Amino acid sequence: MEKLQYGIGLMPDLSTHGHGIDQLIYFLHGFMLLLFVGWGIFLAYTLIRFRARAGHKANYESLKSKLPKYAEVAVVAFEVFLLVGLSMPVWNSYKSDPPDEKEALRVRVVGQQFAWYIHYAGEDKKFGRTDSKLISDFNPLGIDSKDPASEDDFYSLRNFNLPVGKPIIAEITSKDVIHSFGVPVLRVKQDATPGITVPIWFTAKETGEFEIICSQLCGIGHSTMGGKVHVQKPEDFKKWWDEQERPYKKSTASL
Amino acid sequence: MSQDHHHQELGFIQKYIFSVDHKVIGVQYGVTALIFLFLGFCMMMLMRWQLAYPGEEVPILGGLLGSGWLPDFMSAGDVDASTYNTLGAMHGTVMIFLGVVPLGVGAFGNYLVPLQVGAPDMAFPKLNAASYWTYFAGGVVMMLGFFMPGGAANSGWTSYPPLSIFASNGQTVWLVGMVLLITSSLLGSVNIIVTIIQLRAPGLSFFKLPFFVWAQLVTSFILLLAFPPLEAAGVLQLMDRVAGTSFFLPTGLVQSNMPLEIAGGGNSLLWQHLFWFLAHPEVYVLILPAIGIVTEIVVNNTRKPLYGYKTLVYSGIFLGFMSFLVWAHHMFMTGMGETMSDFFQVTTMIISIPSVVVLTVLIITLWGGSIRFNVPMLFAVAFLPMFAIGGLTGLPLGLTASDIYFHDTYYVIGHFHYVVAPGTLFALFAGIYYWYPKVVGRKMSSFWGKIHFWGSLISINLVFFPMLLQGISGLNRRMYDPTFYEHGASIQSLNVIISYAAWALGLVQLIFILNFFLSIKFGKKVGDNPWQATTLEWATPTPPPHGNFLSEPTVYHGPYEYSVPGRTEDYLPQHVQA
Numbered sequence: 001m002e003k004l005q006y007g008i009g010l011m012p013d014l015s016t017h018g019h020g021i022d023q024l025i026y027f028l029h030g031f032m033l034l035l036f037v038g039w040g041i042f043l044a045y046t047l048i049r050f051r052a053r054a055g056h057k058a059n060y061e062s063l064k065s066k067l068p069k070y071a072e073v074a075v076v077a078f079e080v081f082l083l084v085g086l087s088m089p090v091w092n093s094y095k096s097d098p099p100d101e102k103e104a105l106r107v108r109v110v111g112q113q114f115a116w117y118i119h120y121a122g123e124d125k126k127f128g129r130t131d132s133k134l135i136s137d138f139n140p141l142g143i144d145s146k147d148p149a150s151e152d153d154f155y156s157l158r159n160f161n162l163p164v165g166k167p168i169i170a171e172i173t174s175k176d177v178i179h180s181f182g183v184p185v186l187r188v189k190q191d192a193t194p195g196i197t198v199p200i201w202f203t204a205k206e207t208g209e210f211e212i213i214c215s216q217l218c219g220i221g222h223s224t225m226g227g228k229v230h231v232q233k234p235e236d237f238k239k240w241w242d243e244q245e246r247p248y249k250k251s252t253a254s255l
Numbered sequence: 256m257s258q259d260h261h262h263q264e265l266g267f268i269q270k271y272i273f274s275v276d277h278k279v280i281g282v283q284y285g286v287t288a289l290i291f292l293f294l295g296f297c298m299m300m301l302m303r304w305q306l307a308y309p310g311e312e313v314p315i316l317g318g319l320l321g322s323g324w325l326p327d328f329m330s331a332g333d334v335d336a337s338t339y340n341t342l343g344a345m346h347g348t349v350m351i352f353l354g355v356v357p358l359g360v361g362a363f364g365n366y367l368v369p370l371q372v373g374a375p376d377m378a379f380p381k382l383n384a385a386s387y388w389t390y391f392a393g394g395v396v397m398m399l400g401f402f403m404p405g406g407a408a409n410s411g412w413t414s415y416p417p418l419s420i421f422a423s424n425g426q427t428v429w430l431v432g433m434v435l436l437i438t439s440s441l442l443g444s445v446n447i448i449v450t451i452i453q454l455r456a457p458g459l460s461f462f463k464l465p466f467f468v469w470a471q472l473v474t475s476f477i478l479l480l481a482f483p484p485l486e487a488a489g490v491l492q493l494m495d496r497v498a499g500t501s502f503f504l505p506t507g508l509v510q511s512n513m514p515l516e517i518a519g520g521g522n523s524l525l526w527q528h529l530f531w532f533l534a535h536p537e538v539y540v541l542i543l544p545a546i547g548i549v550t551e552i553v554v555n556n557t558r559k560p561l562y563g564y565k566t567l568v569y570s571g572i573f574l575g576f577m578s579f580l581v582w583a584h585h586m587f588m589t590g591m592g593e594t595m596s597d598f599f600q601v602t603t604m605i606i607s608i609p610s611v612v613v614l615t616v617l618i619i620t621l622w623g624g625s626i627r628f629n630v631p632m633l634f635a636v637a638f639l640p641m642f643a644i645g646g647l648t649g650l651p652l653g654l655t656a657s658d659i660y661f662h663d664t665y666y667v668i669g670h671f672h673y674v675v676a677p678g679t680l681f682a683l684f685a686g687i688y689y690w691y692p693k694v695v696g697r698k699m700s701s702f703w704g705k706i707h708f709w710g711s712l713i714s715i716n717l718v719f720f721p722m723l724l725q726g727i728s729g730l731n732r733r734m735y736d737p738t739f740y741e742h743g744a745s746i747q748s749l750n751v752i753i754s755y756a757a758w759a760l761g762l763v764q765l766i767f768i769l770n771f772f773l774s775i776k777f778g779k780k781v782g783d784n785p786w787q788a789t790t791l792e793w794a795t796p797t798p799p800p801h802g803n804f805l806s807e808p809t810v811y812h813g814p815y816e817y818s819v820p821g822r823t824e825d826y827l828p829q830h831v832q833a
Contacts, residue, residue, distance in 0.1 A: 007728065008724050009728060010728070019631075021657060021660055022660075024651075037613075043639060046622050050626050052627045055535065058558035058818040059559060060560065060818045062562040062620075062623070081606045083654065087654035090656035091596065132506075135509045135514060140512055144508075160823070172522040172590075176510045177417045177418040177421065182663075184742075189588050189659050190590060193590070194523060194579055195505025195506065196524070198590030218418060220337050224736065225664055243783065
């Protein structure tokens with residue numbers, strides 16, 4: 001695993017779906033640059049050619065050429081292409097193709113002032129019931145220990161471990177105010193709104209440690225509400241997974 | 256009827272303070288708005304210190320403001336996180352609601368609309384005064400927020416709940432201020448609409464109106480239709496804060512692991528819908544008067560008729576209409592379904608078309624002209640490429656796929672500032688230099704005006720262009736410490752450049768301020784029509800007396816009859832029979 005290089009320019013993309021997004025961004029900026037430079041040259045030429053000077057008079061008649069109309073139609077056509085050809089397919093395939101639940105790792109991502117909790121469902125792939133009334137300093141996610149599904153549940157704070165190459169379904173929500181779960185290197189961003197849970201999905205292509213950045217103003221600690229995504233090799237992830245304590249597990253003695 | 260035949264001398268207070276004359280009210284609006292613009296800019300210059308040198312004490316000001324006469328503001332002499340959030344929220348609020356809108360609509364609209372339609376005053380002069388004083392009260396209330404324990408509003412100019420409902424009482428003051436400001440805008444917009452429809456001079460049909468008047472008409476309709484939802488939303492948020500309601504608070508909120516005692520059952524996204532239902536059209540409230548001003552100045556200084564007058568008018572109306580159908584493109588990351596996001600990205604692309612048409616019309620107007628480069632024209636011409644950058648950079652944000660990457664980064668800041676600062680504000684500067692002689696009877700210095708122009712153009716681009724690069728590099732907005740994350744620290748040098756450019760921009764504005772005030776006394780004296788213009792405001796004495804016109808003008812021509820063949824003069828005023 002190499003250290004990511006940051007600097008001026010798009011952040012590295014280590015997701016499987018990010019390619020389309022980046023392609024759109026490059027296409028768009030090429031188009032914008034072309035339009036702006038072409039248009040700017042025309043503006044500069046016009047300003048110089050028609051500057052007021054001795055012996056030069058303005059023309060009462062306007063330009064008769066159809067060229068501006070064609071230019072406008074071309075711009076509109078290109079926008080339609082960007083929209084229908086690039087943006088909509090990328091977004092819709094990303095948003096409407098959830099991975100197979102059996103294949104994927106499902107987690108809950110819960111924002112609070114000013115940290116992220118990641119709730120793993122454990123081996124049974126079922127989240128224990130949660131209830132905001134049960135939330136306390138000792139049970140920050142309000143997991144109901146009476147629910148058998150919670151026995152193998154566990155959670156982590158600010159650190160999101162996940163296996164490389166495996167689809168992840170993350171259900172994003174918040175306890176208090178609106179946050180936004182952003183992992184730019186994985187081309188992921190989703191507002192975490194209290195009262196609403198929104199699932200997103202992504203697959204990491206490479207292992208490494210990437211920044212989680214809260215991307216919605218959430219109060220005094222907003223700019224330090226970070227975290228780390230640890231994309232691990234499947235065997236490392238398995239090892240990490242097995243090491244995690246299961247706080248809601250009933251000891252065999254009490255059964 | 257148009258004139259007051261028995262002039263009665265009014266006292267100073269009635270004449271200049273509680274005046275009902277649209278011109279005095281326009282100047283009041285203008286001066287107040289300029290003061291607020293400068294204040295809002297000062298807030299930003301303070302934030303720029305923190306962004307360039309995170310955590311360091313602010314030189315000089317740190318000692319002054321840190322002494323504690325403003326509660327919870329820079330208490331340790333540096334711009335701490337809470338101060339930064341306060342400054343951020345207030346910079347946005349002040350610039351938009353107390354600066355640019357009052358200048359574009361309140362000042363220019365008030366002063367020029369009655370003159371350009373050939374009316375003696377606004378349709379409802381007293382309502383007009385009420386509008387100004389409500390605005391003034393709203394501004395004062397907003398500023399009082401800084402004296403509240405916990406400081407002024409600090410939840411962003413967007414004030415998203417639940418954050419804004421948990422915020423300190425500065426937010427309550429903000430909401431009261433907003434309700435006053437919205438009320439003021441509603442009073443003003445009704446007045447402008449009625450004046451344009453009812454008080455046009457004989458012969459002045461709708462398609463002979465200067466485009467500036469059209470722009471004000473569309474703007475006023477936007478204000479009238481878009482502001483009431485926000486006013487309602489503001490009152491609902493106020494109720495959530497002070498009366499224990501839960502319009503925007505869902506069930507089961509927990510703060511610091513303590514369940515909150517609230518009724519619940521509300522929805523925080525409802526606020527975003529109500530807010531952006533105003534705040535997107537608001538963009539066109541900022542930009543349309545600017546386009547109106549630029550059109551007047553460009554046509555006057557190219558000395559030829561406007562290319563595609565009707566196209567421009569229809570584009571303006573279409574912009575106004577479409578501006579109500581794009582609001583949710585600010586909310587692509589809230590988790591909306593595909594049908595919704597597809598609808599809003601389609602409408603967003605559609606609204607870019609009339610903007611392209613506007614730019615095309617203005618640039619083709621230049622073709623074949625005889626272009627004079629005076630100070631107003633320099634600002635008006637610079638508006639075109641600046642607005643173009645602002646418009647183009649809207650595309651990656653308006654398309655949902657690329658918005659995943661750009662949402663809430665500095666790219667957004669760069670984009671909308673290009674629309675509002677070097678875009679709209681340049682147009683407003685152009686307007687000030689252009690109509691100043693009509694208001695004062697003297698011109699502002701063109702030498703200092705040109706220095707102001709070039710200084711502003713260079714430094715403002717050094718402020719906002721690097722922000723686009725920061726956004727491309729993934730730097731998030733609203734971060735009081737931009738170096739907290741690795742990727743942010745790697746491009747921190749951009750922040751230092753931007754900050755110095757912003758302070759340089761501040762220095763250049765001092766030239767404008769001096770020029771503005773000194774020219775009242777020392778500017779070059781001018782006649783009634785110093786720019787050889789065609790529209791009706793130049794047919795009045797300078798400065799125009801109460802009642803404006805010496806006799807009611809009759810209009811014979813369209814607004815832009817320049818270089819009419821067969822005439823010795825290169826302009827044919829609207830009220831002169833050829």
